[in-house]
Amino acid sequence: MKKNNFLLTGMVIVLSIALAACGKANTPASNDASSSSTTAGSSASSDMTSGSGNTASGDDIVAGSGTMTSRDDVDSGVDSTVTLMGTFKGQNEMKAAGTAVIENGQLKLSGFSISEGPDLHVYLSKGDDPANGTEIDKIDLKSAEQTFDVSKEDLSKYDTVLIYCQKAHVVFGKAALESPVSGSNDMAGAAASKLKGSFKGQNEMKAAGTAVIENGQLKLTGFSVSEGPDLHVYLSKGDDAANGTEIGKIDLKSAEQTFDVSKEDLSKYDTVLIYCQKAHVIFGKASLEL
Structure with a gap:
């Protein structure tokens, strides 16, 4: 019985020594990790506070610098910078003259004149039939320079500007649209x-x-x-x-x-x-x- 108590006491002492040694060995590592973590956190905090390095400031985010596309551009799906140009010619024994230019979401008529009609409107169309197009607005017979908003139109759908009399159902004039940039060299030269x-x-x-x-x-x-x-x-x-x-x-x-x-x-x-x-x-x- 005494022998067993002696052995048990010895084992407890050995186990205590081992645990103490283990704790001593682990303590510096824990302290080092804590110190390292604290230092890193302090450094990160310093960077965030000063705004140094590559951290984006609030002003950068608000300004939206770079080539970010606006929501309006994405939603509209319309390239308003497209440039198209055509020269008016009379149709159905009517007279028409002047230039039609589409650029930056606007249709501009320059040097424009046309035979008089009771109810003339300008259309964007695919070909010569206004039924295949979209009415843009009414024409002012007395104005040689006129501008219309076409910023919401899908210009890829059209190749012609028509002057159409809604009352008589007659096309008075048309301008076939081409691109001075991507079109023929002759047209680009003439435009420039x-x-x-x-x-x-x-x-x-x-x-x-x-x-x-x-x-x-x-x-x-x-x-x-x-x-x-x-x-x-x-x-x-x-x-x-x-x-x-x-x-x-x-x-x-x-x-x-x-x-x-x-x-x-x-x-x-x-x-x-x-x-x-x-x-x-x-x-x-x-x-x-x-």
Whole structure:
């Protein structure tokens, strides 16, 4: 019995010594970890307080710097920066002139004129049928410069601007839309160039006024010319109509006339001629300069 008590006492002493040794061995590690954790936390706290390093400040988040897309841009799904351009031509024996440009969510009509009608509206359409398009607004017959909001329209659906009389169900004018950037080089060149010249009479004929080429259009302003049986306007290299291109027929009664030259390579020409095809005589010319 005494022997067993002695052994039990010895085992308790050994176990106590072992536990004490184990606790001593583990204590520095615990303290080191605690110290390391405290130091790291202090460092992180310091960084957060000073806002140093790569930590984003509140101002950066509010400002939304960078190329973040706004919610409105995402929701609308419309690229309002698209640029499209076309020149009006009369339809169904009506007259139409001027330029249609779509850019930054706006449809702009410039140098615009059209035959009178009781109820004319502007449409964006796919082709020549307004039934395939969308009415934008009513036309002001007295205004050469008009602007309409098309920022909510999906421009990929349309390729034409129509001037449509709702009462008579007749298209008065149309402008086929193209992109000056991605379209033909000829159109891009025409859109970018501005040429100007003053008319002078030729071959004992009288001519006056100004010729301006801009945005794919040849505009005659303050124009007058001696009467002839078959007068046409030409773009030419020099004074010979044979070296040029016929653009359209002249209206002897109109001082303001506009012709489409958006498909022409303007680098080939330096002169506007008024030429009588029947008599083979030049009535007037305007030398073009930038």
